[in-house]
Amino acid sequence: MSDPIIRFDNVVKRFGDHTVLDRLNFTVNRGEKVTIIGPSGSGKSTVLRILMTLEGIEGGVVHVGGEPLWHEADGVTPASEAHLRKKRGEMGMVFQQFNLFPHMTVLRNITEAPVRVLGLPKAEAKARAEELLELVGLTEHMSKFPHQLSGGQQQRVAIARALAMRPSILLFDEPTSALDPELVGEVLGVIRRLAEEHDLTMLLVTHEMRFAREVSDRVVFFDQGRIREEGAPEEIFTDPTEERTREFLKATLEA
Amino acid sequence: MLFGFEWDLSSPLAFALSILPMLGTGMLVTIQAAVLGFALALVLGLVWAVLKSAPLRVIAWPAAVVTEFLRDTPLLVQLFFLYYVLPEYGIVLPAFMTGALALGLQYSAYTAEVYRAGLQAVPRGQHEAALALNLPPTRKFTHIVIPQAVPRIVPAMGNYLVSIMKDVPVLSVVTVLEMLNVARIIGDRTFDYLIPLSMVGAIYLIMTLVASAGVRALDTYLPKEGIPLK
Numbered sequence A: 001m002s003d004p005i006i007r008f009d010n011v012v013k014r015f016g017d018h019t020v021l022d023r024l025n026f027t028v029n030r031g032e033k034v035t036i037i038g039p040s041g042s043g044k045s046t047v048l049r050i051l052m053t054l055e056g057i058e059g060g061v062v063h064v065g066g067e068p069l070w071h072e073a074d075g076v077t078p079a080s081e082a083h084l085r086k087k088r089g090e091m092g093m094v095f096q097q098f099n100l101f102p103h104m105t106v107l108r109n110i111t112e113a114p115v116r117v118l119g120l121p122k123a124e125a126k127a128r129a130e131e132l133l134e135l136v137g138l139t140e141h142m143s144k145f146p147h148q149l150s151g152g153q154q155q156r157v158a159i160a161r162a163l164a165m166r167p168s169i170l171l172f173d174e175p176t177s178a179l180d181p182e183l184v185g186e187v188l189g190v191i192r193r194l195a196e197e198h199d200l201t202m203l204l205v206t207h208e209m210r211f212a213r214e215v216s217d218r219v220v221f222f223d224q225g226r227i228r229e230e231g232a233p234e235e236i237f238t239d240p241t242e243e244r245t246r247e248f249l250k251a252t253l254e255a
Numbered sequence B: 001m002l003f004g005f006e007w008d009l010s011s012p013l014a015f016a017l018s019i020l021p022m023l024g025t026g027m028l029v030t031i032q033a034a035v036l037g038f039a040l041a042l043v044l045g046l047v048w049a050v051l052k053s054a055p056l057r058v059i060a061w062p063a064a065v066v067t068e069f070l071r072d073t074p075l076l077v078q079l080f081f082l083y084y085v086l087p088e089y090g091i092v093l094p095a096f097m098t099g100a101l102a103l104g105l106q107y108s109a110y111t112a113e114v115y116r117a118g119l120q121a122v123p124r125g126q127h128e129a130a131l132a133l134n135l136p137p138t139r140k141f142t143h144i145v146i147p148q149a150v151p152r153i154v155p156a157m158g159n160y161l162v163s164i165m166k167d168v169p170v171l172s173v174v175t176v177l178e179m180l181n182v183a184r185i186i187g188d189r190t191f192d193y194l195i196p197l198s199m200v201g202a203i204y205l206i207m208t209l210v211a212s213a214g215v216r217a218l219d220t221y222l223p224k225e226g227i228p229l230k
């Protein structure tokens, strides 16, 4: 049974002369938890950023929820802003650097978009924010500013902020890479709970191999803008077929 | 006699007191020119900053050339240009307006730089987070970008306000009766330059101190919790 909610068809992405994604084909099924691993510079972030429309593409088609983000006629033709807004509304993104709004309280960070974009009444947005803060274990920090929180706490707020928009797809770009080692666990804990308790589709870029192995339905190994290997976590981590995958895993585990 | 006030040469103190209303009239002109020029610089500078950051070269380039020109040529040259050249093309402005325009134009090139730096100091991640949350561009600008840029901009803008006040005397060469020009006229007529010029210096000191204090007060009052400022 496959019901792709994300589909990359021959997607080409270039920065100048540098081809980052070369005819990438890649799908994620509804409700699936997929982890992307791979060396730095292999195009992992680019995949997420294209989905979130933070980057455009030079060729191919990216489908989200069964509809293309941009249409391909001759080259890639831009979709209307209204269409992109609708598509972005189906996704939430958690950034490596959190990207919380530093001048807004935790509560305001979470309620700003639901109020301004979804048009929720303030009281309802606040109630929802409180629920989400409870989920990420930060209820008592509601009226603090981001700089008063640890990195791990900030990232948990960022997760709550993304969830407040009720996305069906959640994108994580190395959510724990900017954290001190002792703070990684609390963030992974929250993501793990989301993965286990919600039917969200999750696409996660991470270097936390043990975590990837535990939470993902499928692991995708990226190398130089292509998928070198993909499969169930046990296969990839215990018995990869590709030499590159082996080397990468060996190097990562030694680090 | 000047502006309907008579000077009293009986003693230095009497003289000083008698010319105070004349200098006061000049001071008002100075303040008006500075305020009008500064307001123009604030508005026009933002326009330049936006144009210069435009993705289209045909827009960004001319804006860059114009601001470079405004910044790197003397105020006096620009003033003469507006005062003597514009009328040849049928644009005749009062001397005061010409002066305020010249101040505003030159300082708009400086404020454009302040705006640009302030806007660039807002990290790209902020724009990306706003986009990912689907915040409309205007909302992003007014509630994410501006609140983070303004506290970074205010101190530098304050310096330019003080600086523009100190440049107003340049307008005297095109007959604007600002404070220094008034003092000079008093000196020419009474042969006492020391007292009027000293008074101009003192009044300038007070004006710039007040302006700086005002900017500092605004700076303290602005909410900047959480915004990293260097």
Ligand SMILES: Nc1ncnc2c1ncn2[C@@H]1O[C@H](COP(=O)(O)OP(=O)(O)O)[C@@H](O)[C@H]1O
Pocket (backbone or CB within 6 Å): A015, A020, A038, A039, A040, A041, A042, A043, A044, A045, A046, A047
């Ligand atoms: N804005 C950009 N301009 C130019 N090159 C970029 C840009 N963003 C990413 N790249 C390049 O694209 C490649 C893939 O980047 P990225 O997707 O961030 O890799 P990863 O997340 O796997 O480390 C890298 O070689 C990177 O240098």
Ligand SMILES: [Mg+2]
Pocket (backbone or CB within 6 Å): A041, A044, A045, A046, A174
């Ligand atoms: Mg990356």
